[in-house]
Structures are given as C-alpha cells and as structure tokens.
Amino acid sequence: MTAAQYQLSDATRFSVSALRRVGTYVLPFVAVAAVWQFASLFFPPFLFPSLVDVFWRFIGIVTDWAQFSDVIATVLRILAGLAGAFVIGALLAVVMAQSRAAHDFLSPVLTLFQGIPALSWVVFAIIWFHGIEPRIFFIMVMTTLPAFSFQILGALQAMSRDLVEMVMSFRPSRIKLFRSMIIPAVLPDILTAWKVNLGNASRVVVVAELVGATGGVGYELLQQQQVFDMAGALAWTLQLVFFVLIVQAILTLIERIAFRYRAVSERSL
Amino acid sequence: MTSNDSTEMAIRLDGVSKSFGKPGLAGAYLAVDNLDLQVAQGQMLALLGKTGCGKSTIFNMIAGLTEPTEGRVTVDGRNPFRDFDAFRGRMAIVFQNDRLLPWRTAIQNVELGLEILEKTSEERRAIAQRWLETLGLRGHENDYPHALSGGMRQRVSIARAFATNANILLCDEPFSALDEMTGRRLRTEFVKLVKENGKTAVFITHSINEALEIGDRIVVLKRPANIAIDIPLTPAASQESKEAIRSQIQHVLAA
Numbered sequence A: 001m002t003a004a005q006y007q008l009s010d011a012t013r014f015s016v017s018a019l020r021r022v023g024t025y026v027l028p029f030v031a032v033a034a035v036w037q038f039a040s041l042f043f044p045p046f047l048f049p050s051l052v053d054v055f056w057r058f059i060g061i062v063t064d065w066a067q068f069s070d071v072i073a074t075v076l077r078i079l080a081g082l083a084g085a086f087v088i089g090a091l092l093a094v095v096m097a098q099s100r101a102a103h104d105f106l107s108p109v110l111t112l113f114q115g116i117p118a119l120s121w122v123v124f125a126i127i128w129f130h131g132i133e134p135r136i137f138f139i140m141v142m143t144t145l146p147a148f149s150f151q152i153l154g155a156l157q158a159m160s161r162d163l164v165e166m167v168m169s170f171r172p173s174r175i176k177l178f179r180s181m182i183i184p185a186v187l188p189d190i191l192t193a194w195k196v197n198l199g200n201a202s203r204v205v206v207v208a209e210l211v212g213a214t215g216g217v218g219y220e221l222l223q224q225q226q227v228f229d230m231a232g233a234l235a236w237t238l239q240l241v242f243f244v245l246i247v248q249a250i251l252t253l254i255e256r257i258a259f260r261y262r263a264v265s266e267r268s269l
Numbered sequence B: 001m002t003s004n005d006s007t008e009m010a011i012r013l014d015g016v017s018k019s020f021g022k023p024g025l026a027g028a029y030l031a032v033d034n035l036d037l038q039v040a041q042g043q044m045l046a047l048l049g050k051t052g053c054g055k056s057t058i059f060n061m062i063a064g065l066t067e068p069t070e071g072r073v074t075v076d077g078r079n080p081f082r083d084f085d086a087f088r089g090r091m092a093i094v095f096q097n098d099r100l101l102p103w104r105t106a107i108q109n110v111e112l113g114l115e116i117l118e119k120t121s122e123e124r125r126a127i128a129q130r131w132l133e134t135l136g137l138r139g140h141e142n143d144y145p146h147a148l149s150g151g152m153r154q155r156v157s158i159a160r161a162f163a164t165n166a167n168i169l170l171c172d173e174p175f176s177a178l179d180e181m182t183g184r185r186l187r188t189e190f191v192k193l194v195k196e197n198g199k200t201a202v203f204i205t206h207s208i209n210e211a212l213e214i215g216d217r218i219v220v221l222k223r224p225a226n227i228a229i230d231i232p233l234t235p236a237a238s239q240e241s242k243e244a245i246r247s248q249i250q251h252v253l254a255a
C-alpha cells in the first residue's frame, strides 16, 4: 500500500515536472498571444485582428495545397541559399585558416559584404541576373556567406593546438585529418552557425522574394499588404516562424545526441 | 665515434638550436642551445632536466612537429620535419598531457593511430582492446575522456601510442600521473616491450629512480637544453655505482 502510494506520488511528481517543462516552453508564446488578443479588443480588426481569425487563416494556408506550395517554395529557397552559403563559406574558411595571405585578402572583402544591406543585394540581383530563382539564390548566398565564413574560421582557429599536433603526430592523410580531427572539432560551431543563419535567412528570403517572384511567402505578404489584410499577413508570417522553430528544434535535438560526450558541470554559469 | 656509426643511429641531433620568437629580437627565447645528441637503435634513453629546460621541445623536433631554428635532426637517416609522411607508423609519442579526443570513447581514442594506418576495424578493435586491458582499463572501453580519472586518461594515451607498434617511442613523463604500484607495473611492461622488440625509446622523467631503473643511458640537460652529463648504464651496475650516479645527477640538477 505504501509502495503503491510512493509510486503514485512518483508518477505525479514526474508529470508535474513534465508539465512545468512544457509550461516554461509555451509560456512566452502564450504571453505574446495574450497581449495581442488584448489589443485586438480595443482596435479595429484591420489593425489588430483577433487571433481566432489568424488561426483559421493559418489552417487555411496549411490545408490548401495551392497556398501551402508557396510556403514550401520559400522553405526550399531558404535551405538552398543556406546550403550554398555554407559550402562556399566553409571552403573560404578553410582557405583562410591555411593561408595568411588568403586571410588578409578575403577577410576585409567578407566584412565589406557584411555591411551591404539585403535590399542592395536585391537591386544588384535584379540588374545582374535574369531568372527569379538565380536572383533569390544569389541574394540568399551573399547575405549569409560572410557569417558562415567567419563562424567556421573562428571554429578552425579555436581548435586545440595540442589535439591537432597529437593527431598530426600519427601522420594522417589530409582526408583522415579532416575526418578524425577537424570536422568533429568544428561541428558544434557549425550547428550553432546554422541556427543563427537560419533566422537571418528567413528574414532575408521574403525581401528576396520581392524581386518579382510569383510565389512564396514574400509574394503572398505583398498581396496581403495591397488589400490591407492584417490577419492574412500574420498567418503567412507565422508559416515562416513555425518553420524556423521546427528546424531549430531539430538542430537542438541533433546537438543533444551528437554532443553527448561533453561533460556537464553540476554547477551552471 | 666513426662515421660508419651514423647509420646505426636511430636519432641524431647535430648542433640543434630552437628559439621561440624571432631569434636575436627582444622576447626571443632560446629553448634548445646547440645540442648534439645521438640515440642508438635499440637504446632506452632517459632524459632528465629541470622544468622548462626544453625537453618537450626536443621531442617535438624529433617528432617532426617543429623545425629546429638551427642544426639538423635526423631520424632513421631522414628529416622528420621535411619527410613528414615517411614516418607514418614508425614513431609514436606519449605526450606530457593526455591529449585525448573528447568526442571519442577510450577505445576509439586508442584506435586513432590504427585508423590512420588503415587497419581493418576488427584488427583495430582487437589491438585496442588488448592494450586497454594491459593498462588495466577493462570495463572502461566505452567511457568518454571526461568520465575517466587523470591517471586513466594518461593510460589511454599510452595505449594509443603503443598500439601502433612503432619502432621509435618518445614518451614525455608517461608514468608520472600514476600511483606507485601501477607505475611500477607499467614500467616493467614498457621495458619488456622495448627490449623484446628491439625498439628505440627516449623517455623524459623527473624521477632519478625511474631513470636509473629503466634507462640504458641517462642524459641530464642544462637550461637551455644542452647536455650537462651523459651517463651510460650497464645492467650489471652495482648498487654503489648507482648511488654514485644518483648523487652526481642530483648535484647537476641542483646547479
């Protein structure tokens, strides 16, 4: 009987802690939604539409293939741009880490790129390229490339010299050096870079889609703006927000599994 | 020493100097000063010297990880820095700190050198397993380095170096992080390994006892690194002669 009671209280305690964890995750979103809903009571719907309306519009987009394919198109543009920027950025970072001259040349160029606003890249892309997809890809790559390069370069430079020397003492081939030392050492920073750049890319992509795309979230947002449909604008925005949240969650999961080797201190910062 | 002997030498340092920073400029630090040192094939050389006298730097030059500022380093008749890849599988190093890859388990760390030597995965497993057992780490194969004690990590790093079966062993205080019993057992194991397989070994130690116990020859270094005394040991050396050598070394180290 006492044992059963113990078990019961254990189970309750577990579910309480699980609830609390879900609660702390959901709470910030609920708070933002509540403030919005509160404002909607005092303002006309075209300024602050009720969240119920927004919700149904959101569902409408997800369930209607004609509309949801726009979301998919934008998501693919984000992923393609990030992948391109990552590959080129990683190559540049490796070159910069290996050669002082390359570093001294490329680093200022990338810094210069970082100062160029996304909108300027849009203008350049329209002038330089013809197709819509090449334009968007170009804009996405140029706006996320410098961050990727610098983040990966930082990771390469922060690699433990002791460990690199240890691996080198076995005289590995270049490929083996990458596989057994460099990639595992920089992987945590690569995942972090993806997380950061994902947010940037989702913000840039809608601007890029203004270059005359006939589909995509940016295009749809423009349509909502022309008819002053605030609920629609929100519903489309939330599509991208959810995409970012889902990918972030996946990356976090990968981190948890891949970096189990890390020691966890019981005393936190 | 006749010129013929030079080919018999596993390791040769001729007039080797190493300074950090730009030589001649302020802030340059001379770590090794015009050092001549030869280690014969099959010899077990104990290197003693005060902290910071340049012992690890000498190892790095023999291993081809750094280049001497002046002079020539030759291992098996070749330059270990220039002909870097030629020494794959021929030299193994136990570093002063364990230098385990944190993302690999104990056994995966031991397998590192074997992977680079293109051994099959079964072979790697078997060799690594055997070495971990020799070093008393059975049951810890799948532990990550952060879950091992300092002495255990050091033993994993010894296993990693010895597993490659290299002919030249460079060991930087390999037994310093171990308790008396384990240290003694491993020293015996080490001597057996080196002697039975005709390997050449240079090991750094701070313990005169350890040097006397397992070295064929003891070299004591001054700071910056240069030979202060070079003492050959015969296995039959009497207790009294060992005592004499001990006080001689103590005298040099105290200088």
Ligand SMILES: Nc1ncnc2c1ncn2[C@@H]1O[C@H](COP(=O)(O)OP(=O)(O)OP(=O)(O)O)[C@@H](O)[C@H]1O
Pocket: B020, B021, B029, B030, B031, B049, B050, B051, B052, B053, B054, B055, B056, B057, B058, B096
């Ligand atoms: N990469 C480096 N850059 C600058 N100075 C260095 C470097 N490596 C070593 N030194 C210097 O060279 C000297 C010799 O260092 P080394 O590590 O060879 O000493 P050691 O004899 O191994 O000492 P210990 O017994 O404490 O391990 C030290 O004074 C150190 O400050």
Ligand SMILES: [Mg+2]
Pocket: B055, B056, B057, B096, B172
């Ligand atoms: Mg040292």
